Amino acid sequence: MRISCTVNGEPQQADDVWEGESLLYLLRERLGFPGSKNACEQGECGSCTVYLDGVLACACLVAAGQAQGRDVRTVEGLATGDELAAVQQAFLDAGAVQCGFCTPGLLVAAHDLIGRHPGPADAEIREALAGNLCRCTGYEKILDGVRLAAARRADKADQL
Amino acid sequence: MSDGQKERGPVLTVPVRPRPRPGGVPGSEAGARDEGIGASAGRPDGIPKVTGEFQYASDLWLDGMIWGVTLRSPHPYARIRSVDIGPALATPGVSAVLTHEDVPGSKLYGLEIVDQPVLAVDTVRYQGEPVALVAADHPEIARQAAKKIVVDWEVLEPVTDARTALGLDGGAGGGAAGEVPRLHPGGNLVRHLRLRKGDPDPVADVVVTGEYHVGMQDQAFLGPESGLAVPAEDGGVELYVATQWLHVDQRQICGALGLPPDKVRLTLAGVGGAFGGREDLSMHVHACLLALHTGKPVKMVYNREESFFGHVHRHPAVMRFEHGARRDGTLVYVKAQIYLDGGAYASSTPAVVGNAGTMGIGPYVVPHVQIDAFGAYTNNPPCGAMRGFGSVQAAFAHEAQMDRLAGALGLDPVELRCRNAMAQGSQAPTGQVIDSPAPVEEMLRRVAALPMPPPAAWANGGAGAVDLRDLPGGVANTTHGEGVVRGVGYAAAYKNVGFSEGFDDYSTARVRLEVLAGEAVATVHTAAAEVGQGLVTVEQQIARTELGVHQVTVHPKDTAVGSAGSSSASRQTYVTGGAVKAACEKVREGALAVIQRRLGRSVPGLRLAGGKVISDTEGVVGELAGLLGDEVIEETVEWRHRPTYPVDPETGQGFAHVQYAFSAHRAVVDVDTELGLLKVVALDCVQDVGKAINPQAVVGQIQGGSAQGMGLAVMEEIQISGGKIRNPSFTDYLIPTILDVPPMQIEVLEYPDPHAPYGLRGVGEPPTISSGPAIVAAVRAATGLPLNQIPVRPEHITGTG
Numbered sequence: 001m002r003i004s005c006t007v008n009g010e011p012q013q014a015d016d017v018w019e020g021e022s023l024l025y026l027l028r029e030r031l032g033f034p035g036s037k038n039a040c041e042q043g044e045c046g047s048c049t050v051y052l053d054g055v056l057a058c059a060c061l062v063a064a065g066q067a068q069g070r071d072v073r074t075v076e077g078l079a080t081g082d083e084l085a086a087v088q089q090a091f092l093d094a095g096a097v098q099c100g101f102c103t104p105g106l107l108v109a110a111h112d113l114i115g116r117h118p119g120p121a122d123a124e125i126r127e128a129l130a131g132n133l134c135r136c137t138g139y140e141k142i143l144d145g146v147r148l149a150a151a152r153r154a155d156k157a158d159q160l
Numbered sequence: 161m162s163d164g165q166k167e168r169g170p171v172l173t174v175p176v177r178p179r180p181r182p183g184g185v186p187g188s189e190a191g192a193r194d195e196g197i198g199a200s201a202g203r204p205d206g207i208p209k210v211t212g213e214f215q216y217a218s219d220l221w222l223d224g225m226i227w228g229v230t231l232r233s234p235h236p237y238a239r240i241r242s243v244d245i246g247p248a249l250a251t252p253g254v255s256a257v258l259t260h261e262d263v264p265g266s267k268l269y270g271l272e273i274v275d276q277p278v279l280a281v282d283t284v285r286y287q288g289e290p291v292a293l294v295a296a297d298h299p300e301i302a303r304q305a306a307k308k309i310v311v312d313w314e315v316l317e318p319v320t321d322a323r324t325a326l327g328l329d330g331g332a333g334g335g336a337a338g339e340v341p342r343l344h345p346g347g348n349l350v351r352h353l354r355l356r357k358g359d360p361d362p363v364a365d366v367v368v369t370g371e372y373h374v375g376m377q378d379q380a381f382l383g384p385e386s387g388l389a390v391p392a393e394d395g396g397v398e399l400y401v402a403t404q405w406l407h408v409d410q411r412q413i414c415g416a417l418g419l420p421p422d423k424v425r426l427t428l429a430g431v432g433g434a435f436g437g438r439e440d441l442s443m444h445v446h447a448c449l450l451a452l453h454t455g456k457p458v459k460m461v462y463n464r465e466e467s468f469f470g471h472v473h474r475h476p477a478v479m480r481f482e483h484g485a486r487r488d489g490t491l492v493y494v495k496a497q498i499y500l501d502g503g504a505y506a507s508s509t510p511a512v513v514g515n516a517g518t519m520g521i522g523p524y525v526v527p528h529v530q531i532d533a534f535g536a537y538t539n540n541p542p543c544g545a546m547r548g549f550g551s552v553q554a555a556f557a558h559e560a561q562m563d564r565l566a567g568a569l570g571l572d573p574v575e576l577r578c579r580n581a582m583a584q585g586s587q588a589p590t591g592q593v594i595d596s597p598a599p600v601e602e603m604l605r606r607v608a609a610l611p612m613p614p615p616a617a618w619a620n621g622g623a624g625a626v627d628l629r630d631l632p633g634g635v636a637n638t639t640h641g642e643g644v645v646r647g648v649g650y651a652a653a654y655k656n657v658g659f660s661e662g663f664d665d666y667s668t669a670r671v672r673l674e675v676l677a678g679e680a681v682a683t684v685h686t687a688a689a690e691v692g693q694g695l696v697t698v699e700q701q702i703a704r705t706e707l708g709v710h711q712v713t714v715h716p717k718d719t720a721v722g723s724a725g726s727s728s729a730s731r732q733t734y735v736t737g738g739a740v741k742a743a744c745e746k747v748r749e750g751a752l753a754v755i756q757r758r759l760g761r762s763v764p765g766l767r768l769a770g771g772k773v774i775s776d777t778e779g780v781v782g783e784l785a786g787l788l789g790d791e792v793i794e795e796t797v798e799w800r801h802r803p804t805y806p807v808d809p810e811t812g813q814g815f816a817h818v819q820y821a822f823s824a825h826r827a828v829v830d831v832d833t834e835l836g837l838l839k840v841v842a843l844d845c846v847q848d849v850g851k852a853i854n855p856q857a858v859v860g861q862i863q864g865g866s867a868q869g870m871g872l873a874v875m876e877e878i879q880i881s882g883g884k885i886r887n888p889s890f891t892d893y894l895i896p897t898i899l900d901v902p903p904m905q906i907e908v909l910e911y912p913d914p915h916a917p918y919g920l921r922g923v924g925e926p927p928t929i930s931s932g933p934a935i936v937a938a939v940r941a942a943t944g945l946p947l948n949q950i951p952v953r954p955e956h957i958t959g960t961g
Contacts, residue, residue, distance in 0.1 A: 035212020099692025
């Protein structure tokens, strides 16, 4: 089948998509967006987290066909040109990136959190990121990264 | 390619260059040009990792590539009567179906012992053993075709217990020695380490004994096994793969393919974590076989279920310990038997046995020691390297024993440990004198002095506001504090750094200094695997410090340069760091010679710093870039730490380990005694790292390592029944989430090791060793239960299982 959708604001189309393929496979192997990761492919690890019409989803649990006509935003679509999104810069500064395989999914989830909730408490950060596994960091620096991104956003808002 | 596809080439052809970063980095010399050793310099691969551009092995893509899959044995132990590949090969879209008959070189491979078939020949020894390979245009076509391969099995009764395999009493199988099948021609014993120190019949005032069981842990790295093999015009193959040691892979692949090293060229693809699970081969030879057979690039990517079958795990262990002490708490002797289940193939079992034995009593001084550590072949999944490597299993037992002894003596657990703590000059049970700082007592006292978490809101009769998220069971709303008790536990541990027992443990570094676009730039080329730990950052930092340049390019990791050894055993900052330092020193020597030749005179006390050439007597002589001009200076150095030696086969005595690294943990745990649910409230650590080359990365290692130790203590276990894995998924094999891992206070000590570059000490493993025992100690303190098995399960606490 043919799938047409929008990825990070650009229209995309893929032909000969097998009905059993996931949105994750479509993104990674057919459309050239490998940023969303394939750690478990059964919705347990969150490394393939994307926005689907603005709502978080595990791309591995969405059939490719379900993306028809919809808007997908991946980790590749968080930065604006060369300017990293606040969560991306904060993850680097806080040391929240080691192997980085969980990072794309965590960034999309954290981006969603601070977009909805400007000053999340630790318990809220933990709850929002509970579906994203990380094996390297023990999560402490991921918490630091989200706190830092939220604080910088608040600073920016104060200045406006 | 369909219309929407983007052009993507094979990976890592572009060297990782540092990019300018905005200032304001917490905990680092923000915006400073000097991000040398001791600074929390940013990762050179950081930006690609946060933008999604970093190419992991599973992201590789080449025009015209096809997909390989593996057919694996459903049986833990079986003979193969026949294999019919006809129906699979006839499937449209399939390019190749291969069996052991298509392996042109050695049919067997292995890290230390060559015992593992590339593809099963006539016998399979574990569930998941590779039997055949399929390559097809689409991974699903390949998977469906693999199901059409017909294997005629003669299913055999598996050996599933290490002590049974060794014909010893107490095995779960209960069989006598004569009835146990020999799984390998040499029998079922992989290694027996005998360690004998001091009096064989020591006498003590107080004796405590215990038997301890450790479950099988999975590395659970998130990036699945994957790689891309590309056939080359010279009849060789290029393999882009996620691994821990390119050259040991190359050696084994060459053996299986029957090709010389110059025809098997490896490049490290992006690695999504490793933790020991990538020391052994996985899809490496398989993808190369398919690529050479089809003449096409072949990509293989395991899914999570296959990953559980596709790499070795942490050895499960059964351990009997007996500790004897004087009434004042001074340890007199330790006797221990340690049985490690190596599973179907040897992997690194001999070295794991060596570590479990030689570090079997923990960081304590004990005059009389008798340890027997065994590694056995069984039909369970193969076990090998995982972070902590043998020390993790032993630490669960020796730390439980220390608490038991403290209880028997009426002593405080921290005081008992401090009374017996190793220090510089102490003897290890191998007789080796610890010849660098070993601040075990200081670490314990410091971790005990760290601020405690606030008391639980529910503790004062439920008067405070209870947040369910702070309680065991969380928002499952299983308790509001009733039945919940809090405990505090301590543990200390130590671990050897580097490869031991006489291994020629070296690394190779090539460093180049030149002027590019008016700036002096260094390039560091090593084969040392970056697996997430930040070695690429450390390589840059060392080059910056030694050569006084800011711009350092890390060359892609490949086999075009000599071996760097493995990214394991907490060794790369020490050994590859040492090699990079030594290569930089030679480059600097060459640069200073060129500069003095150009100046036409010799200048005393010259050094390089901040992009300048500086003399101790004359001050700044000039800009490095200007003085170097078009000269290119390149040096390659093979660097070794001081040698270690095999231990005596009868007594286990000898200079076995080049360096030890120490850590201590304190855990605070809330336990719901009615439901057996736990909440780790705090997990604090003090660790000596000699010199923190990158403080932020060091703390990250300690936090991440602590979380992995926590996983083994309270939740992670590959459950095996009849040799079969029952939970090969992240749905059923649970690793800690951000809701499980508590806040961690980390204190880093820097007592330099005079034998090591910059005084540094390996960092990665100790926290994985001491965190779990501290947590279990806290659960014991809370409940009064003995808890002799990890992971601790709810039924161990409720007494219902």
